[in-house]
Amino acid sequence: MATLIDAPPPTVAAPKSKAAGGGLGRYILIRFLLIFPTIFILVTLVFFLMRITGDPITAAQGGRLPQEQIDALVHQAGYDRNLLIQYIEYLGNIATGNFGRTISDGRPVVEMLAKFGAATLELSINAVAVALLVGIPLGMFAAHKRDKVPDAFLRTFAILCYATPVFFAGLLLKLTFSVGLGWFPVAGRASTTTELAMGRLVAPTGIYWLDALRSGDLSAFGDIVHHAVLPAVALGLLTAGVFLRLVRTNVIGTLGKDYVEAGRSRGVSEYRLVTKHAYKPALIPIITVMGLQIALLLGGAVLTETTFEWKGLGYQLAQYLTARDFVAVQGIVMLLAVIVAVTNFVVDIAAALIDPRVRY
Amino acid sequence: MTKSTKALRSAIALTGVSAFALTACTGPSGGGGGSTASENANSVIAYGTTDKVTALDPAGSYDNGSFMVMNQIYSFLLNSKPGGAEPTPDLAESASFTTPTEFTVKLKGDLKWANGHVLDSKDVKFSFDRQVKISDPNGPASLLTNIESIATPDATTVVFTLEKANDQTFPQILTSPAAPIVDDEVFPADKLLSDDEIVKANAFHGQYVIDSFNKNTLVSLKAWPDYKGVLGKPANAGATIKYYTDQTNMKLEVKGGQIDVANRSLSATDIDDLKKDSNVKVHVGPGGEMRYIVFNFDTMPFGAKTPEADPKKALAVRQAAADLIDRQAISDQVYKGTYLPMWSNVPSGFAGANESFKEAYGDGSGKPSLDKAKKVMADAGITGPVNIKLQYNPDHYGNSSGDEYAMIKDQLEKSGLFTVDLQSTEWVTYNTASKKDSYPVFQLGWFPDFSDADNYLTPFFVGGGFMNNHYSNAEVETLIAKQLITADKAEREKTIQEVQNLLAKDISTLPLLQGAQVAVSGTNVKGVDSTLDASFKFRLGTISK
Numbered sequence: 090m091a092t093l094i095d096a097p098p099p100t101v102a103a104p105k106s107k108a109a110g111g112g113l114g115r116y117i118l119i120r121f122l123l124i125f126p127t128i129f130i131l132v133t134l135v136f137f138l139m140r141i142t143g144d145p146i147t148a149a150q151g152g153r154l155p156q157e158q159i160d161a162l163v164h165q166a167g168y169d170r171n172l173l174i175q176y177i178e179y180l181g182n183i184a185t186g187n188f189g190r191t192i193s194d195g196r197p198v199v200e201m202l203a204k205f206g207a208a209t210l211e212l213s214i215n216a217v218a219v220a221l222l223v224g225i226p227l228g229m230f231a232a233h234k235r236d237k238v239p240d241a242f243l244r245t246f247a248i249l250c251y252a253t254p255v256f257f258a259g260l261l262l263k264l265t266f267s268v269g270l271g272w273f274p275v276a277g278r279a280s281t282t283t284e285l286a287m288g289r290l291v292a293p294t295g296i297y298w299l300d301a302l303r304s305g306d307l308s309a310f311g312d313i314v315h316h317a318v319l320p321a322v323a324l325g326l327l328t329a330g331v332f333l334r335l336v337r338t339n340v341i342g343t344l345g346k347d348y349v350e351a352g353r354s355r356g357v358s359e360y361r362l363v364t365k366h367a368y369k370p371a372l373i374p375i376i377t378v379m380g381l382q383i384a385l386l387l388g389g390a391v392l393t394e395t396t397f398e399w400k401g402l403g404y405q406l407a408q409y410l411t412a413r414d415f416v417a418v419q420g421i422v423m424l425l426a427v428i429v430a431v432t433n434f435v436v437d438i439a440a441a442l443i444d445p446r447v448r449y
Numbered sequence: 450m451t452k453s454t455k456a457l458r459s460a461i462a463l464t465g466v467s468a469f470a471l472t473a474c475t476g477p478s479g480g481g482g483g484s485t486a487s488e489n490a491n492s493v494i495a496y497g498t499t500d501k502v503t504a505l506d507p508a509g510s511y512d513n514g515s516f517m518v519m520n521q522i523y524s525f526l527l528n529s530k531p532g533g534a535e536p537t538p539d540l541a542e543s544a545s546f547t548t549p550t551e552f553t554v555k556l557k558g559d560l561k562w563a564n565g566h567v568l569d570s571k572d573v574k575f576s577f578d579r580q581v582k583i584s585d586p587n588g589p590a591s592l593l594t595n596i597e598s599i600a601t602p603d604a605t606t607v608v609f610t611l612e613k614a615n616d617q618t619f620p621q622i623l624t625s626p627a628a629p630i631v632d633d634e635v636f637p638a639d640k641l642l643s644d645d646e647i648v649k650a651n652a653f654h655g656q657y658v659i660d661s662f663n664k665n666t667l668v669s670l671k672a673w674p675d676y677k678g679v680l681g682k683p684a685n686a687g688a689t690i691k692y693y694t695d696q697t698n699m700k701l702e703v704k705g706g707q708i709d710v711a712n713r714s715l716s717a718t719d720i721d722d723l724k725k726d727s728n729v730k731v732h733v734g735p736g737g738e739m740r741y742i743v744f745n746f747d748t749m750p751f752g753a754k755t756p757e758a759d760p761k762k763a764l765a766v767r768q769a770a771a772d773l774i775d776r777q778a779i780s781d782q783v784y785k786g787t788y789l790p791m792w793s794n795v796p797s798g799f800a801g802a803n804e805s806f807k808e809a810y811g812d813g814s815g816k817p818s819l820d821k822a823k824k825v826m827a828d829a830g831i832t833g834p835v836n837i838k839l840q841y842n843p844d845h846y847g848n849s850s851g852d853e854y855a856m857i858k859d860q861l862e863k864s865g866l867f868t869v870d871l872q873s874t875e876w877v878t879y880n881t882a883s884k885k886d887s888y889p890v891f892q893l894g895w896f897p898d899f900s901d902a903d904n905y906l907t908p909f910f911v912g913g914g915f916m917n918n919h920y921s922n923a924e925v926e927t928l929i930a931k932q933l934i935t936a937d938k939a940e941r942e943k944t945i946q947e948v949q950n951l952l953a954k955d956i957s958t959l960p961l962l963q964g965a966q967v968a969v970s971g972t973n974v975k976g977v978d979s980t981l982d983a984s985f986k987f988r989l990g991t992i993s994k
Contacts, residue, residue, distance in 0.1 A: 158586060162586055193503070194501075194502075194503050194504065194664070194665075195503075195504060195509065195641065195643070196664070267701070268701060271705070274707070275698050275701040275702055275705065275707075276693070276695070276698040276701075276702065277691075280707070281495060281667065281689050281691065281707075284663070284666070284667045285661055285667065285669055285689070288661050288663055288667070289661065395694065395695070396695075398693060398694060398695060398698050400665075400666050404694070407694075408694065
């Protein structure tokens with residue numbers, strides 16, 4: 090993480106070749122095609138790593154059933170066949186969107202992914218919002234006050250943000266603001282009344298605050314935001330620290346440029362230089378870093394969701410891992426891989442659109 | 450540039466507004482599940498648990514979390530009234546043995562499902578037949594092995610033909626997880642039905658119907674006015690069931706009033722903490738859970754397949770351990786009273802239970818006795834300390850198992866008669882390995898399938914038992930078989946006591962603790978104690994506020 094922050098802005102990568110013959114279309118196509126081998130490699134790895142410890146049924150049953158019954162179930166499910174055949178069949182199934190059913194509770198994996206994926210997406214959006222709202226203004230302020238007390242304080246704050254384990258931050262926030270002060274709920278995505286109301290909507294997106302806004306229920310919206318604050322802050326601060334340092338470094342770098350010096354010599358105020366001239370170039374790397382942070386956010390979501398009983402993919406992943414439900418775990422890991430790959434693709438394209446020099 | 454500046458200012462303004470909005474949202478929530486206490490019997494009860502639902506289909510689950518919900522939405526031929534575990538007609542009007550191998554049930558007339566379908570003898574036969582046919586690995590079909598066939602001479606009569614005559618546990622089986630009656634017009638005969646399809650089909654006949662179902666997150670139940678079973682009209686208009694993973698979150702929500710009542714599974718420390726909180730009430734009822742040590746007769750010290758095999762010395766080791774272990778100390782210090790000392794293989798509260806180990810070991814009143822243990826070992830010719838390899842499981846029987854077994858090690862070693870090699874293994878391998886002679890002495894626990902003393906005897910001590918610890922006693926097996934078919938209650942109880950006395954002599958297993966049922970509620974909540982009975986069925990219908 091430290092190298093990431095201290096490194097020069099990543100947007101100024103030198104063009105590897107002239108853009109002629111390349112162009113944005115070709116770049117997008119190559120980037121898009123790269124998604125598939127990435128996912129393929131991950132799916133393959135997960136499949137075989139899971140099978141190292143045996144078949145999913147034996148693992149999930151944990152010796153609860155007589156061996157004969159386990160053998161019969163393993164045979165019935167086809168887990169005693171050649172591993173390569175199982176693998177090819179598995180690839181065929183996921184290519185057609187058939188992820189099977191979870192072993193522990195018989196739930197269709199696709200349905201589970203859709204439902205809990207929406208909850209994780211909501212948490213991630215909330216966390217990114219916190220990261221941007223905290224990281225960017227504070228980063229600019231730190232640059233503006235560089236080498237003064239507020240800057241030193243904010244740099245320390247940033248280090249604390251990204252050095253504090255997310256589960257610890259979550260627990261600390263919960264103990265302080267839920268248990269101690271009683272300002273926020275202890276757990277969950279919404280109160281019982283709101284949860285029931287969300288479940289009764291005709292076409293819910295699964296993102297509660299969006300559903301509440303679509304249905305015009307402002308009371309439910311308030312309740313949802315109230316529940317979302319602590320998990321979003323716990324997870325968002327992780328990235329906010331990164332953004333704060335990054336923005337600060339880039340703004341300071343930009344403030345040293347000739348055109349800014351020229352402005353300074355014309356008597357333009359330091360505040361105006363930061364807010365008018367230096368912020369835009371400083372924000373560009375945020376887009377690239379955001380892509381890298383998505384994987385970190387998803388990793389942090391597992392812990393945040395467990396701490397706050399936020400029933401999303403991370404929470405479910407922990408449950409299914411405990412139950413040794415390999416089918417469910419494979420489905421969740423696969424979806425997380427797709428999210429990371431697609432996000433990186435989108436970020437690459439966005440970065441290319443903003444700065445043509447990154448195309449090749 | 451001007452446009453960009455505006456954008457930046459907008460962003461900063463948005464930051465401020467958002468911060469304000471978030472701050473504004475930090476007050477108490479109007480829509481909170483905190484459901485303000487209204488002294489109204491028609492209010493909705495909020496219940497919290499850490500148990501999980503595997504499936505709403507009775508053929509697809511055999512766990513506390515699923516059975517808890519089933520008890521609210523399905524009926525049984527026989528059930529028990531709150532306060533006891535005695536099987537009483539529920540859907541049935543009458544039920545009894547009409548011949549030694551025939552158990553005849555007469556159904557109440559005009560029974561209907563919540564979806565309007567007729568509930569008759571066809572549904573009953575269908576429910577049991579499909580359990581056996583599906584025989585799902587997660588299901589309770591194994592409880593129905595004594596049913597040979599089921600006949601339905603008319604719409605309100607069901608005749609169960611049993612393989613073993615006069616099975617006195619059969620009425621209890623009809624109240625068990627294997628016995629909720631399901632709608633034959635909704636459920637398929639040969640495969641499980643998904644939760645959502647069950648909810649959509651409104652295939653319920655219980656005190657409640659499911660109003661909304663968000664699996665293992667939030668379930669909403671609504672009282673069903675047409676229920677005609679033994680439980681009667683619920684004391685509330687409905688209930689929500691909220692599922693937690695973290696017991697501390699659940700504890701905090703009970704304390705904060707977000708849920709009215711919680712049970713399963715708060716830790717001993719949490720319960721101890723809640724007992725000191727004036728905002729909540731802790732309710733304790735009889736429990737059927739048992740914790741015990743198993744001796745493998747082949748591999749324990751001086752066991753039949755050890756180089757130093759000696760049955761007399763092996764028995765002395767077991768007896769000395771029984772003399773030395775201080776159950777009360779474990780109950781008080783480790784479990785804070787949420788598990789109670791247990792002095793027999795059948796927990797107290799069950800018909801026929803006695804305290805055979807209390808009289809036979811220790812000081813005769815339940816306390817340990819070092820002198821007695823030393824004498825037993827010396828009489829058997831054991832001179833030096835005996836090394837015991839003691840195994841426990843850290844992930845299946847709760848977090849406190851480690852403390853429990855550390856204390857047992859300490860109690861045994863303090864005597865100077867034993868050195869204990871304490872080891873633990875994760876449940877995935879533990880359960881299999883324990884049955885394959887891997888552990889000479891090991892921990893196990895048991896939760897009954899149904900509320901009858903036999904459920905603590907037959908599975909353990911007949912035909913080698915499920916523990917596979919190489920213990921066998923023909924006299925014990927004969928007496929267990931006898932009590933199973935003895936219709937006279939007093940005589941049956943006497944036989945059960947004889948079995949316990951014999952078991953205490955042999956010490957195939959050393960009973961340690963009996964779990965209590967614990968629930969926590971707000972101080973304004975009534976009726977929780979009524980459901981903490983020996984049936985181990987948590988009935989939301991008894992609760993009001």
